[in-house]
Structure formats: C-alpha cells, structure tokens
Amino acid sequence: YAVIPVRSEDSIPKPLIFQAIKMINQSMCRSPVKVGDVLIENILGTKINIIASRSMP
Known part of the structure; x- marks a missing residue:
C-alpha cells in the first residue's frame, strides 16, 4: 500500500495524540487523493479533520 502524508486542520488535544x-x-483511503481532501472527519470526536498534505494519483 502507498502511504500519504497527512496533517490535522487544528491542534489535537495532547491527551488524544497517541490515539489519533x-x-x-x-x-x-482510495486514490486519487488531492491536497486538502478530508481523509478522516471529526477524529476521536474532536471536530478536527485529518487532511491530505500531498496528492496521490
């Protein structure tokens, strides 16, 4: 499987970082993925999305 770099839209609370x-x-996820696509919505109930930081064809 290919690996794609991701980032969070906001800071994840410190106690939840390892779970996240x-x-x-x-x-x-399935390709194609574009920069900024939401890959995980509302991670761990934090209302923070995980988004792609690089495109993958």
Missing part, C-alpha cells in the same frame, strides 16, 4: 496517531495509521 493509531487511528491515522490504521486508516485507508
């Missing part, structure tokens, strides 16, 4: 990393590492 685990969830991101376990997630999968």
Whole structure:
C-alpha cells in the first residue's frame, strides 16, 4: 500500500495524540487523493479533520 502524508486542520488535544496517531495509521483511503481532501472527519470526536498534505494519483 502507498502511504500519504497527512496533517490535522487544528491542534489535537495532547491527551488524544497517541490515539489519533493509531487511528491515522490504521486508516485507508482510495486514490486519487488531492491536497486538502478530508481523509478522516471529526477524529476521536474532536471536530478536527485529518487532511491530505500531498496528492496521490
């Protein structure tokens, strides 16, 4: 599987960072992906989205 770099739209609360990393590492998406596409909505109920920081054809 290809790996795509991601970032959060806002800061994830410190107590949830390791849970968020685990969830991101376990997630999968289908290509094509464009920069800014939301890959995970409302991660861990924080209302923070995880978005793609690079395109993947």
